[in-house]
Amino acid sequence: MGCSKNLIDSEKLLKRLEAKGYSVSHDSEHPEGEYVVVNTCGFIADAKEESINLLLELAESKQRGEIGKIVVMGCLSQRYMDQLKAEMPEIDIWYGKFDWKDFIGTLPDKKGEASPREWERSLTTPPHSAFLKISEGCNRFCAFCAIPLITGRHTSRPIEEILEETRSLVEKGVKEFNIIAQDLSSYGLDLYGEHKLPELIDKMADIKGVEWIRLHYAYPSDFPMELLDVMARKDNVCKYIDIALQHISDPVLKNMRRHIDSRQTKDLLRDMRKRVPGLKIRTTLMVGFPGETNEGFEELLEFVKTERFDRMGAFAYSEEDDTYAAKNLPDTIPDEVKQERLERLMTLQEEIAMEEAEKMVGSELKLLVDELDGDIRICRSQWDSPDVDCAYYVSDTDAMPGDFIMASIKEARSPFDFEARFLSKL
Numbered sequence: 001m002g003c004s005k006n007l008i009d010s011e012k013l014l015k016r017l018e019a020k021g022y023s024v025s026h027d028s029e030h031p032e033g034e035y036v037v038v039n040t041c042g043f044i045a046d047a048k049e050e051s052i053n054l055l056l057e058l059a060e061s062k063q064r065g066e067i068g069k070i071v072v073m074g075c076l077s078q079r080y081m082d083q084l085k086a087e088m089p090e091i092d093i094w095y096g097k098f099d100w101k102d103f104i105g106t107l108p109d110k111k112g113e114a115s116p117r118e119w120e121r122s123l124t125t126p127p128h129s130a131f132l133k134i135s136e137g138c139n140r141f142c143a144f145c146a147i148p149l150i151t152g153r154h155t156s157r158p159i160e161e162i163l164e165e166t167r168s169l170v171e172k173g174v175k176e177f178n179i180i181a182q183d184l185s186s187y188g189l190d191l192y193g194e195h196k197l198p199e200l201i202d203k204m205a206d207i208k209g210v211e212w213i214r215l216h217y218a219y220p221s222d223f224p225m226e227l228l229d230v231m232a233r234k235d236n237v238c239k240y241i242d243i244a245l246q247h248i249s250d251p252v253l254k255n256m257r258r259h260i261d262s263r264q265t266k267d268l269l270r271d272m273r274k275r276v277p278g279l280k281i282r283t284t285l286m287v288g289f290p291g292e293t294n295e296g297f298e299e300l301l302e303f304v305k306t307e308r309f310d311r312m313g314a315f316a317y318s319e320e321d322d323t324y325a326a327k328n329l330p331d332t333i334p335d336e337v338k339q340e341r342l343e344r345l346m347t348l349q350e351e352i353a354m355e356e357a358e359k360m361v362g363s364e365l366k367l368l369v370d371e372l373d374g375d376i377r378i379c380r381s382q383w384d385s386p387d388v389d390c391a392y393y394v395s396d397t398d399a400m401p402g403d404f405i406m407a408s409i410k411e412a413r414s415p416f417d418f419e420a421r422f423l424s425k426l
Contacts, residue, residue: 001051002041004131004180004216006074010039011121013073013100018122021110026124031058034068037103040076042150045318051076059090069093073100075150097150119157119165126370128402129176129386130169134162134200138182140219142246143257143325144289144317147182154183156191159200163207170209175402176368177204178214178385185219195224205234211404212368214385216242220268221259228275238382239276242311244284248303249296252289255329269307280383282311287345288338289317290329297341304348310356311389312349316342353415357390360409364423367392369403379407379420390416397422 017024025033036058040051051074061067069092077084078096085094095103123130137151166177179201181187188196204213213234215227218241231237247253250262260268273279285304287297304312316338319326367379370386377399379392392407399405399422407420 006039008133014122015116015120016104019113019116035071036067037071040074042076042079079150127173130174131178131180133180135181135187146320154186156187175211180216183219185223197224198226198230202230205236212238214238214240218243231276239278240280240383242282246286249299252292252296255291280310283309285314287341288333308352314345357412357415364408367405367407369399369401392418392420394420394422
């Protein structure tokens with residue numbers, strides 16, 4: 001359940017189970033087996049509810065004799081372990097986000113393979129693409145966010161370890177690396193006493209076989225500006241960055257404890273676009289946070305109109321247990337007002353995205369073939385992260401998943417779907 005960072009933990013567990021000789025499959029629709037392991041999400045209310053509903057469904061399957069023991073791990077159990085144990089006695093084994101490796105030690109060894117290295121995992125993504133987590137945790141303590149309560153303080157992985165994993169994945173056929181962390185901007189500060197993300201990405205880009213590097217979840221405050229020079233200089237570093245801005249109104253940013261103001265935010269965006277020609281920015285915004293007035297929301301709308309984000313998501317504020325906002329900022333904005341603001345914001349963004357999509361018609365792009373749908377190749381560009389961004393449909397080629405092609409954009413079917421004409425293989 002949950003995010004790509006959770007996915008990597010699941011992939012590590014898969015590798016360790018397989019090394020012990022266990023047959024492992026992923027089937028959340030029709031689970032079966034001696035053990036069923038659920039890696040839960042505990043980030044926001046909807047995600048928590050989804051995890052709990054799955055556990056309840058599995059408990060019913062267990063009562064019917066369809067599955068064996070239920071094992072729970074991940075963010076939800078890390079945060080609410082005692083409460084969940086009391087309310088769900090049907091669950092057999094509980095772990096949190098970090099102690100799940102203990103589960104491996106409880107199982108008989110059927111194979112006798114050497115233990116995998118710390119970073120080794122069995123990929124569940126297409127073989128040409130992988131997520132790569134470079135740090136865990138966060139020191140920012142934004143008022144609305146429970147992530148530091150779940151993951152703890154920011155902890156960077158050593159550069160050499162990440163490079164070793166990168167080389168290993170290249171040998172397995174991975175060409176696209178989606179770099180992830182709760183806070184990319186702080187990478188290296190804890191280990192080296194200085195920002196090391198620019199150096200890490202520079203060295204990764206020099207590894208033969210690394211075709212695309214894409215960056216996810218940077219933080220706007222104390223952003224490592226040298227990274228922009230690496231992005232501009234290295235052709236295989238995608239001109240794309242995912243940076244959650246949350247808001248633009250100074251009173252709201254102050255209430256959110258974002259450590260940045262409106263002017264600094266706009267200056268950062270201006271400098272990003274100036275230093276990296278062709279850069280596309282994905283961001284996330286929040287409406288309905290305590291203290292957001294009508295004027296503050298209108299300021300946010302005007303900001304989105306002006307900046308014309310290439311990719312944008314948004315959500316309505318919901319109070320999270322034990323966060324600063326939950327303890328100190330009463331949630332007084334009615335839900336219907338939050339939803340109305342969210343709909344207005346996303347309607348505006350969809351209009352902007354459609355206008356930008358139509359501008360792309362006739363342009364030629366390098367695309368990565370991601371998957372097949374009959375005779376159609378579903379592809380992505382350097383500006384499109386898996387599962388969340390745009391897809392390009394190409395029908396007149398025999399290119400296979402993992403191949404790079406050049407294509408011409410024929411039509412924008414929607415803000416997020418394009419029909420493209422095959423030009424050549426790369």
